[in-house]
Amino acid sequence: MQWTTDRPFVPLDRLRMRRHAVRFAAHGWAVTPGAFLTGHRFACGRPGCPIMAGHPAMESWEDSASTDPGLVHRWWRHRPYAVLLATGRRFDALEVPASLGLRVFGATRLHRAGAGPVAVTAAGRWMFLVRPGLPLRAELDRRMDVVRHGRGSWIPAPPTRMPEGPVRWAVSPEQTQWMLPAPELVQGLLAEAIGTVREPRLIVPRQLSTSRRAA
Incomplete structure (x- = not known):
């Protein structure tokens, strides 16, 4: 399906999103509804919501995020x-710029050890899904x-x-059989890739889900 930013959603879009959301929940990945793009801004359905960027549609999303396919x-x-x-x-996500993401994605060691799911945004942000709980290494934590x-x-x-x-x-979850790699890997x-890429002029990511998280 070809997307455009000004194309209105049709019923098939809702069914497609629901199908993917239910599939994630069925595999134990907690899901929450998010504001959807209408034209050039996001709408969540909450009256008077001032947030124009992507955000959860529920105010108490962290408490209500669910793995119940029926819900x-x-x-x-x-x-x-x-x-x-x-x-x-079930997982943490390491979000990095394309310069680092592409370098790591092509690393032989990653594929030999078993790459986990990797999502990519059209804005050039790479998200490596790993087992949860490990804080960022110092070399990574210094980079915004x-x-x-x-x-x-x-x-x-x-x-x-x-x-x-x-x-x-x-790399889809199906390709990895829903397995996740060790975050240390x-x-x-x-960290190795940092030394091989040029330091960015703009160090604030274009797409950042929430404030920086390390806990």
């Missing part, structure tokens, strides 16, 4: 919500363009649509 199915009954995955439970999404954070999951285009899988490869 998730009902959430997408009327609106084409974005699909957001709560991090810090590297973000660990743990407890209290979330990431947009494919096929959620962002202003630049849809989120997609570089991926963080180690990211």
